[in-house]
Amino acid sequence: MEILSQILARNVRLVPDRAFIVAEEGTWTYRAFAEATARMANVLSARGIGKGDRVGLYLPSTPLMAISFWACQRLGAVPAPLSAMFRHAELRAIVARTGMRAVVADGSTWPYFSEIRGEFAGLAACLVAGGGVAEEDDLDAAMREAAATFEDVACAFDDTASLFFTSGTTGTPKGTAQSHFNIASTLRDMMVSHRTRFGEEVYLCAVPLFTNFGLTVTLNLCLYTGGTIVLHERWDTERVLSDIGRYRATYFGGTPTMYVYMVNDHDPARHDLSSLRICTTGGSPVPQPVIRRFEEMSGVKVTQVYGSTETCGQNVMEPTAGIRKPGSAGLPVGSSRIVIVDDDGNAVPAGEIGEVIIGGDCVAKGYLGDEEATAAAFGPLGWKSGDLGFVDADGFLFIVDRKKDVIITGGHNIYPLEVESVLYRHPAVAMCAVVPAPDAERGEIPVAVVVLNEGVSASAEDLRQWCRQELAAYKAPRRVEIIDDMPVEAAKIRKRDLVAALKEGGLGKFRR
Numbered sequence: 001m002e003i004l005s006q007i008l009a010r011n012v013r014l015v016p017d018r019a020f021i022v023a024e025e026g027t028w029t030y031r032a033f034a035e036a037t038a039r040m041a042n043v044l045s046a047r048g049i050g051k052g053d054r055v056g057l058y059l060p061s062t063p064l065m066a067i068s069f070w071a072c073q074r075l076g077a078v079p080a081p082l083s084a085m086f087r088h089a090e091l092r093a094i095v096a097r098t099g100m101r102a103v104v105a106d107g108s109t110w111p112y113f114s115e116i117r118g119e120f121a122g123l124a125a126c127l128v129a130g131g132g133v134a135e136e137d138d139l140d141a142a143m144r145e146a147a148a149t150f151e152d153v154a155c156a157f158d159d160t161a162s163l164f165f166t167s168g169t170t171g172t173p174k175g176t177a178q179s180h181f182n183i184a185s186t187l188r189d190m191m192v193s194h195r196t197r198f199g200e201e202v203y204l205c206a207v208p209l210f211t212n213f214g215l216t217v218t219l220n221l222c223l224y225t226g227g228t229i230v231l232h233e234r235w236d237t238e239r240v241l242s243d244i245g246r247y248r249a250t251y252f253g254g255t256p257t258m259y260v261y262m263v264n265d266h267d268p269a270r271h272d273l274s275s276l277r278i279c280t281t282g283g284s285p286v287p288q289p290v291i292r293r294f295e296e297m298s299g300v301k302v303t304q305v306y307g308s309t310e311t312c313g314q315n316v317m318e319p320t321a322g323i324r325k326p327g328s329a330g331l332p333v334g335s336s337r338i339v340i341v342d343d344d345g346n347a348v349p350a351g352e353i354g355e356v357i358i359g360g361d362c363v364a365k366g367y368l369g370d371e372e373a374t375a376a377a378f379g380p381l382g383w384k385s386g387d388l389g390f391v392d393a394d395g396f397l398f399i400v401d402r403k404k405d406v407i408i409t410g411g412h413n414i415y416p417l418e419v420e421s422v423l424y425r426h427p428a429v430a431m432c433a434v435v436p437a438p439d440a441e442r443g444e445i446p447v448a449v450v451v452l453n454e455g456v457s458a459s460a461e462d463l464r465q466w467c468r469q470e471l472a473a474y475k476a477p478r479r480v481e482i483i484d485d486m487p488v489e490a491a492k493i494r495k496r497d498l499v500a501a502l503k504e505g506g507l508g509k510f511r512r
Helices: 004-014 030-046 063-075 088-098 110-114 139-145 180-194 212-224 237-246 256-265 288-298 371-377 416-424 460-470 495-504
Strands: 019-023 026-029 054-058 078-082 102-106 125-129 160-165 175-179 202-205 228-231 251-254 278-281 302-308 313-317 337-341 354-359 382-391 397-402 407-409 412-414 429-439 443-452 479-483
Touching (some): 004 180, 019 030, 026 030, 030 063, 030 125, 202 212, 212 251, 251 256, 337 382, 397 416, 407 443, 416 443
Parallel strands (some): 054 078, 102 125
Antiparallel strands (some): 160 175, 302 313, 337 354, 354 382, 407 412
């Protein structure tokens, strides 16, 4: 097994002239990418950044994010990707708590950070791409002057290699400290489980790089396997579908919402998906009707995967050969293991629903600077996912829903994923989310929020009756709300926005 910087050095030896990154800004071979990371490492080092220092990467999903991340690996520093959507409150909390020594930004993010830069006495450097800044902050000029070689700093497997921040749906985002061993183990297990071919795969990445899904599971897996990655800065359905054919992409990993978009917009006369060999989906509960439609139109099986930032990647996945069970997340891969526990932390028998615990080499070191949260989420069995699921007699994991998303009405537990899967089978439904709304009598009731397909009509009552035909009466939505624009962030539906709107009195802001 290799320290992360050794993985890059290995590829420079084996496939130096193979394209690594293809993006709007240009193309980088492995040799050119290594030179760019060397320049960045030299720039950071010249500003006093060294081994173990945290470096905030406040960047969109551009090649600079990848260059900065891997420059930190060579320097022994700890890259901390920050969402380009973060603003003052999130930045203040994260930068202060993690004690960042440097921040890398560009013209799209720097205006926000520059306004609070003076609040952080511990910052040794702010480096900004795109010009228009003071000479000492000008990353472009510094990179031009820096040497294109760098002697990598030695790291141990237990050293922290990255710091990814959780979505922060409750409270301030927590920084998950992943070690070199955690990440290298996960990359190894994913490469074997997906049966990727070294030096041959073409990955298309439209998942934000500030996430573990985008950076480790996609870009870093590509680098680990000596592949080429076609990098999209933001989601554009037409461009994604077109670029799969244009670049003969063999690997696509996306959220369920991305597959919803592709299914709705696919035109076989314009979009050639025949090159795809590996397609994965994860990041949120998966609507089976959508996946089946994508498989029919593309001719490739979509592999469902399960994992988290706290476990560094994909720890459970459907087998690529042999038995597949629709609706299952699959089997644990590599060293990963799954335990299902009850509310008291006791393991439950096969078939019984409980909280999913993930153990193995993949489990991160904890949350940086937050001992209380670490103790609550990481235990002797592994990481406590907060997901509800069960393992069947053959060891396949089935996710029922997020523990916190379960809707309790009249004493009954309702799992939104089950209801959403029924709604996605209706031909009029393009996108849906089932969320709780306050109710004086029952405490809360399930409400289905739906976006309709263009040119297909259905009333709220039509959809409610559709659910009542397919589900027990208590599971069917008490209300169906049809809107025009679903709130989406990082290609995931923001259910919390819908819940907040319902509490405030209505979903009018999501209608045109």
